[in-house]
Amino acid sequence: MHDGSVQEFAITLEQAIEDRLGQEPGWLKRDAFVQVAGDYLVDDGSLEDLHVCYFVSPSGRSRMEVAGYSVSDDGRVLDLVTADYGNHGQTISRDQVRRRYNWATLFATACRDGHHLDMEESSAQFDMVQDIHSRWPEIGKIRIFLLTDGRSTLQDPPPDELGGIPVIHNLWDIERLRRLATSGRHEEPISVDFEKLGNPLPCLPAPAAGDYQCLLTVIPGKLLADIYEAHGPKLLQRNVRAFLQARGKVNKGINETIQTSPDRFLAYNNGISATATGVTLEQRGSETYLLELSDLQIVNGGQTTASLHHAAKRDKADLSKVQVPAKITVVQPDVLDQLVPKISRYANSQNTINEADFEANSPFHVELERLSRSIWAPAAAGSTRQSRWYYERVRGQYNVDRARRHTSAKQKAFDLEYLRSQRFTKTDAAKYDMTFRQLPHFVSLGAQKCFQSWTLNVLSASSAAPDEIYFQALVAKRILFEHGRAEIRKLNPGAGYLANVTTYTLARLAAEIDVDDVLATVWREQGLPDHIRHAVHELSGPVRRVLLAAPGSGNVTEWCKKEDCWKSVLDIQWAGLLPKVPGQARQAVRT
Structure with a gap:
């Protein structure tokens, strides 16, 4: 230490x-x-x-x-x-x-x-x-x-x-x-000792090919479920898409096979693809056995794994006859982060998500980072100094970049160019974008689940790379969200559910304004326009009352996660009028 x-x-x-x-x-x-x-x-x-x-x-x-x-x-x-x-x-x-x-x-x-x-x-x-x-x-x-x-x-x-x-x-x-x-990686890689678990696996190793080696094997279904029980979603964490697969609904077809034809699972299921950075093999007679894997990750087959685990733990299903085909790619540690995303992408090519997996190293996030380092924001009112908005693609990146400036003068210049208050992360970006897409019930699921929904339902549905206009709009959404949040906090100091009230208020506002026009104004001014501030003041009170009036159990947090909550907010009768803004007629909020 x-x-x-x-x-x-x-x-x-x-x-x-x-x-x-x-x-x-x-x-x-x-x-x-x-x-x-x-x-x-x-x-x-x-x-x-x-x-x-x-x-x-x-x-x-x-x-x-x-x-x-x-x-x-x-x-x-x-x-x-x-x-x-x-x-x-x-x-x-x-x-x-x-x-x-x-x-x-x-x-x-x-x-x-x-x-x-x-x-x-x-x-x-x-x-x-x-x-x-x-x-x-x-x-x-x-x-x-x-x-x-x-x-x-x-x-x-x-x-x-x-x-x-x-x-x-x-x-x-x-x-x-x-x-x-x-x-910069998993602090404690997952290692599985099949020998200790009593299941050394017969395998077929392909000849080593440079910086990787492939193994083909069959894993008993109960063993795979037990490994997932021990390590949970961390087993899938290196790949966002595999993680999303496991979080979805249990596959009915997989479950039916487990219940009715477990001995045919090997024939019906495509199995899993996994990666590791180390392997222990042993020759026993004419057969090769897989004894241990280091730094194991499943990059395709997350739903298969989670479904087997669900069947064993929740349904008490007998997995003794279930066998799962597996391809394991043993990768040299120094090329792990380079190869794994590609292995994952091609292994998942049969799925509807067939482009980048939108993890931190995906083209979308890399381009968003590049834009954030190249675009100067207009000076805020009352100032002549311009600055940039720092997109932190990888956690801790801001501090690492700052530390690379080895003199105090260079660090001071970095602080002025990239204000600490103008830093935002991937999960922040998801929250802002989903709010203004009028999906506050997804934002209320929490940072990680909101980010996963954004990845699956928004980013993967578009092949367009972010450009300067996209980046400016995203920053404007951040300004609207955070300034609006501050206004709501001042109106209700110490009150709970601030995050929920904020996303619902601004989502409701987005339903009533020319969003593109307002975002352009916010980017130019780098602040909250007065008519938006006034609207936030008027709307946040009725929104809070709807959120607190949770039906049934009265659990506000769970109520905020439901689409019915959003529909109830849309039904708020608000008498206020938005002042005219360029490109928009004066209108009342929907009643």
Whole structure:
């Protein structure tokens, strides 16, 4: 462990926390730390998603406490995040760690037992507890993540259980977070030892070809389901498209084959394509056996894998007769990031998504980055200094670019050219674009799910590369969103559901204005026009009331994710009129 590198990372981490606090007024530093650290884990695939939501309450002589949560798309895995922040790299005791795990377990127990019935409704905390309670019958595994800016010598405790549900513990201290944040790749590659699992696989190796080698094998269905159970979506994380496949609905055809003709699965299914960076083979007589794979990733066949897992865990299906064909490409580590996207693209060529996979290295995002480095924005009102908007294609890219300027003068020039406040990420871009496409219910799904929907339903549907007009419009959407958010926050200081109210208010506004004309104006002015500010003020109140009037269970967070919520917002009777703007007649909002 290098103290200097940890100290440098701690400084970077604190800067990211300060940046996040600027975006989320009302948050404490602890909340911003959870979001920043959680983003690293979501990018890595260790977490599927994260909703930051701090909750603490007495529980007998102890207390229950969490800092956020997430439930997997199939409803089987409950992730609880707890935090120990403020240690600044100092060692935290084993007792501290154990207490945090215990508080999170007590929280899970309270959710199971209906603690929401004793809580005040219409708060994010109520929504979280009620959501977990309603999903409890489907939950098959609980994972507790402890995030800390301290150091710990405690290894992850052994699995526990809560009412028969396995409880897995994951400790992410500052050193482990540093390795993940600075590696540029998965911090802990997935290795599978087939020998230890009792299933060394007979395989047919093709002759090595330069920087890769191909293996053909057949994997028992139960083994593949067990590997997915152990590693989850991280097994698919290197490729966005494979990740999307697994998150969709379980394939009915695959499920039917499992139930009625499991012995024909090998004949009916195309199988999986996977990559690895290392392989252990052994010759046994005339046959070659696959004993171990290092850094395993599935780049095609995500839906097959997830469907087998679903059948085994949810439907208790017998997979003993299921066999899955597999092609495994063993790639040299130094060309991994170059070859894997191409392997994935060609392996998926039979799908409707047949162009770039829109991961960070896709042509779309690379071109968006290039535009952001070449286009100067107009000077804002009251200033003569121009600057650029920095598109952070890869997390941490801004700080890396800044650090490359080795003198303080060059770093100062970088800060003036690329203002820290004018930086935005892939998930930010998705949020802004989906809002103005009038899809606020998708934005309300959360950053990662919104980004995946944007990738699947918007980017993959168009072969057009982003150009200067696209980039300027995207930046204008960001200005409208963030300035509108600030106005709504001032109107309702401390009120909850700010993100939801913002996306719904601006989506509703987009339904009533000449969006292209307004975006052009916003780009020129680099600010919020007065008539838009006035409209945001008038609309946000009625929008908030619709969101808080969640039908049925009264869970506002879940209500905001539904298209019916958007339809209800469109039905708001708003008496206000927008002043005339160029190219648009004065009109009333739809009633």
